[in-house]
Amino acid sequence: MAPMLALLVLSQVALYTTVTPKKVCGRPPVTDGIDELSLKAVYEVEEEVTLTCEQGYLPSTATPRRLSCTTTGEWTQSDLACSPKMCPIPRPLQPLARGRTEAPFKSVLNFTCDDGYVMQGANESRCLHDGTWSNPAPLCKAVNCDLPKPPTDGRIAHDKPVSGSTTIYGQGWTYECNPPKAPSYERGTCMADGRATEPPVCRDVSCTIPPSIPNGFITFAVMRQHSYKETVKYACNEHYVLEGEAEIQCQNTGTWSSMPVCRAPCKVGIKRGRILYNARKLWIADLKPNRVLHGENVTFYCLNKAGERCGYPVASTCNDGTLSIPECFEEPGKVDYTIRAKTLPSEIAMCTALLPASPTSPARAA
Known part of the structure; x- marks a missing residue:
């Protein structure tokens, strides 16, 4: 009975070795643009596959790349890469393409016209496999x-x-x-x-009798109601500056157009010191009369107390009778003003570095 048992065991081992599965390869890995339609799901060992690019893509190598299924069930390596063909963006549209001059295969351009314009042509265009557009850019024609x-x-x-x-x-x-x-x-x-x-x-339509304006007058007008488009002209009293249109017109609404305003001059509100006005450096006592016009600049001199001892200018503008004095300006005493005038900020060396403008003190009116 022992030999028969040995024969039975050997036959079982032989049966086991005959059903061992054979190595195969699945579909080879592919990247974007590689043609997958001709690829099978399973390949035998040593079976080969030639990879190609889809229509509309360019291969990275001039010669076809072949892959082989190895005995380990893996594919040999391939360096094939497929890049999409490019369509040139029409020059009139390039400013809207954020600096791009080309678009890749399968890109879509959608076109719209501004309000008041009608499109002539297709409202979209696709980049084709041959590097051309399916439709030309349309025209937008005014309504x-x-x-x-x-x-x-x-x-x-x-x-x-x-x-x-x-x-x-x-x-x-x-x-x-x-x-x-x-x-x-x-x-x-x-x-x-x-x-x-x-x-x-x-x-x-008629407008009311032309109104008067503060510190100004009508140059010539009959004090009556005025018809549509009739005009009246204004001027300001001496030393006042007219702001706005001097001539007003009766409008179709029965009202006058915007009235001008007469802006007041300013007084420089210091007793001692030197200023720069109209490109001239003046002691305040020499500003006669003490008056600057609306919109004109007056420059005061301040002392730099940090670092080098020097003076620096700060400008202020007359605004309808109000001239603000820079906070950094210190009015000198009588002794400094009369005896030691050469030590004032306006007379010593000017600072070489640009210093920040000083805030202004409460406004001083004329």
Whole structure:
């Protein structure tokens, strides 16, 4: 019985060795752009595969790359890389592409037009496998409007010459009425939806008697109500500066345009010291009369107490009767002003380094 048992054990070992699985390779690893359609799911040992790039991609090597399935069930290495072909971005669109001049294969450009413009052409374009675009960039053409109708008892003055029966988006015009009537609104335009502004109504308009302004006067006017577009001119009293338009006009709303303002001069509010005014260095006693006009600058001199002993200028501006004195300015006493004037900040060497402007003290009015 012993030999028969040995034979049975040997037959079991032989049966076990015949069913050992054979090594195979799965689908080879691929990167973007490599053609996968021709690849199988399983390959036998020593079976080879040639990798190629998809349409629209360029290979990194001139010769095809072959891979082999090894006895360990792994693939040999491949250095093939596939890069997408590039489509040149049309030059008119490059400012919108943030500095890019090309776009890769499969990129999509979407086009839109601004309000008031109509697109002529496709609204998108795709980068094709041959490095060209599927559609050219479209054109954006301005919307057309029928020429506007003039108001009853009036006419239209176009900003630019027109021809034909239409005008384009954004073009404007002014409505005018036969005197003394005024239009309910003066401006019209060709709008984004292709409609022109409706004509206004011409109506009688008048403005009140021209008002007076503080520290100023009307140069010439009859004190009566004024009709649309009539004007009145103002001027200021001596040493006052006119701010705004000197001439006002009666508007279509029955009100006057913005009134000018007369700004007051300023007094330099120190008793002792030297200033710079109108490019001249003056002792305050020599500023006669003590008056600077609105908007003019006066420079004061301050002493640098940190580091080198030197003087530095700080400017202040007259603002409608108020001239602020820099906080760093110290008015000298009578003795320093009369006997030791050469030691004042305005007379000693000026600082070589630029010092920060000093804040100003409470304003001093004229």
